[in-house]
Amino acid sequence: MKKDVELMQKRLAPRLILTVLLGVLWLLAAILLALSVWYRATFNMTFDDLLFTLLSPLGGTGGSTVSQILSAVVPPVLVLMLLYVAVVVALWKQTRIRFILRRVCAGVLAVAFVFTVVFTLDSFKIPQWIKSQGGTTEIYEEYYIDPSDVEITDEDGNAQNLIYIYLESMETTYVSKEGGGAQEKINYIPHLTDLAFANISFSDSSPYHIGGFHSIAGTSWTMGALMGTTSGVPFSLSVFGQNSHNSLGKNGKFVNGLTNLGDILEEKGYNQEFLCGSNASFAGRDTYFTVHGNYEIFDYYTAIEEGYIENGYYVWWGYEDAILFDIARDELTELAAEDEPFNFTMLTVDTHHVGGYGCSECGDEYDTNLENVIACTDRLVGEFIEWCKTQPFYEDTTIIITGDHPRMDTQLVDDVSFYDRTIYNCFINSVVTPVWAYNRDFTSLDLFPTILSAMGFEIDGERLGLGTNIFSELPTLMEKYGYDWLESELSKYSYYYEENFVK
DSSP states (O other), X not given: OHHHHHHHHHHHHHHHHHHHHHHHHHHHHHHHHHHHHHHHHHBOOOXXXXXXXXXXXXXXXXXXXXHHHHHHHHHHHHHHHHHHXXXXXXXXXXXXXXXXXHHHHHHHHHHHHHHHHHHHHHHTTHHHHHHHTOSBOOHHHHHOBOGGGSXXXXXXXXXXXXXXXXXXXXBGGGSBGGGTSSBXXXXXXXXXXXXXXXXXXXXXXXTTSOOOBBOOTTOSSHHHHHHHHHHSOOOOOBSSSTTBGGGTTGGGOSSTTOOOHHHHHHHTTOEEEEEESBOTTGGGHHHHHHHTTOOEEEOHHHHHHTTSSOTTOOBTTBSOHHHHHHHHHHHHHHHHTSSSOEEEEEEOOTTOTTTOOOOTTOOOOSSSHXXXXXXXXXXXXHHHHHHHHTSTTGGGEEEEEEESSOOSBOTTTTTSOTTXXXXXXXXXXXXXXXXXXXXXXXXGGGHHHHHHHHHTOEETTSEEBTXXXXXXXXXXXXXXXXXXXXHHHXXXXXXXXXXXXXX
């Protein structure tokens, strides 16, 4: 009897081990498949964007994405695991007649796993990312203009203050097709559209259609966009190593070798402030603005200290944009009372993926939350600009409104190619007028010299970083060589970048 039990155990042990191993394989495949299906349906971003987000210091991130992932992944995984258990139970006690069937099931599982891996790689666009990482570039050796070597002057003494409003994920696609956007009938940003046509808005389109600038490699997430538009250089830090994504903001370092907008304006005596409705340490934003220009940082924790929100209050990424614009009014009033000129830069967050945050100011005019949030942000910006017009500092202040990057989820833009999803821009009270503002092909990098020009500074040669002042008649790098060439070169490794910027 004892020998029979031992013999049975010996026979069962390999089958049990195999069943557990196959179960683990099935579980992994189920998780990958569910996650890939959710990601494919929810996001429209490159693997580089995703990699940056995953590897950046994550203090201050919004918590809703985690709950969305769990709610999307857990149910199908449970169903697939129950299916596996049911098959195991059905075949467990079968005799040799079912031996072939069990082998067939194991084979099907292996094929399913391989398919899932291939599907996952395709969903996260990993092959394209690997291909883009090949080779090195000399674009900086050939085309980079170091601002430290350029004469940037204000001979007439008419350089203005600056208010720069970055609007999270603000694309021109939110306008109706009739106005140059991608929506069938509705224009979700009428105030921003009116501002664009009433002032200066550079466009890749005609004078009768709204258009904008293109996101390029290294600028398609917020920190990359902030860096690209203020330095003319994309975010291209290595994935791993001492100066990698993970090291952002540590030891007071953030591309310390770069000279950017903040550095230039600090040298010219500007008081500078960066305002956001989240934790400014996310992705090293606080360090970037402190190292380059000694900005005063006003973020989620500052809002608590100053009494704008109660300790423990937390929605979305910190606090909503309605509060952000109230704070902006107060901070600008204080800055304008100083003797020095000012640069006030702010970043909204309610329109962030996934789906945006609907605050108490948002209406319910449209069917989805995101539609209402975009319309709400549009209204808040319109009201803020109207307030600015009533202030004593208005006539002496250039106001620039741009999106930071295209949406990372697929809502409202699912059927539009990434190239055609241009980013909103508007220049109010610019000191100069453009040679031409329409049918121009340009990227985030061209904003750097263009901002200074709008404020009234003269730039010897009209180029800074990899950017071209688009108030001038000079062609941008995109106009000279095309988007594909520029995207390809900026995706490659650069020895110049590592040796000169990453310090």
